Amino acid sequence: MDFSDIYQRIKFEEYNISEDERAQLTEYLRSARSISRTESHAGLLVFCYSSEPTPENVELVRKFLAKHVEDYTRSAAVTGLYRVWKLGATADIDDLLSFLALSLDETRHDTSLAAIGCAFLLMHRLNDRRLSTALMRLLETLHDEVGRENDFAVGLFRYACWPAYDNWALRNGQRRTHFDTIEDALPVYWDRPKYLLEPIN
Known part of the structure; x- marks a missing residue:
């Protein structure tokens, strides 16, 4: 099965997978080889978009959160569980x-990007202050690392500021935008409490 092709058809053609395709996909995701193959990224997204989060399905996808799973594949599990x-x-x-606490681990780059985006989404949806506190800490840590000229942190900082703004814009009817430079991201960082939850006094 070409999971990437099926994923694109689900996204853009409202395609519904067949029962035979679902059975093949489930069998593949249950196999031992699936945790180390990059095609599992698209396979997991197809599975989550075409399945309900039953306990059995959630357990299957959570298998891919483990630290020994290939990073790109793990990021799809994060996206499937918490965004889809x-x-x-x-x-x-x-x-x-x-996952947020491990964001500066360069071997977990894709997982970190997915986790940051999902954390901002769930923070607002659930009004979760633990996520807000962790995201504030992460933004400040990344900014400090940017100041130390940590090249890895630069892209992560820019990305972290984007979902902070984007979720706020969606909730407040403001124009959405993309951040291409540090200069785009810094205004969000300087005004970061605006994009997080107010602390409880």
Whole structure:
């Protein structure tokens, strides 16, 4: 099966996978080889977009959150669980918090990008202050690393500021935009409390 082709058809053609395709995909994701193959990224997205978050399905996708899973594949599991299925139980928030804490690990770049975006989404949807606090800390840490000329942190900082702004813009009817430079991101950073939840006094 060409998972990437099916994913594009789901996104742009409202394609519904057949029961035979679903059975093949599920069998593949259950196989041991799936955790180390990049095509599992698209396979996981197809699975999440075409399946309900039943306990069995969630358990299958959560297998791909493990630290030994290929990074690009793990990022799809994060996206599927928290953006597609919008899971938000305490255990899910705990997972996102642990991913945010590892954002400066260069071997987890794709996972970090997915986790940051999902964390901003769930922070607003659930009004979750633990995520807000962690995201504030992450923004400040990344900004410090940018000041130390950490090249890896530059892209991550720019990306982290974008979902901060984008989720706020969506909720407030403002114009959405893309951040291409540090100069685009810095105004969001300087006004960062605006894009997070107000602390409880």
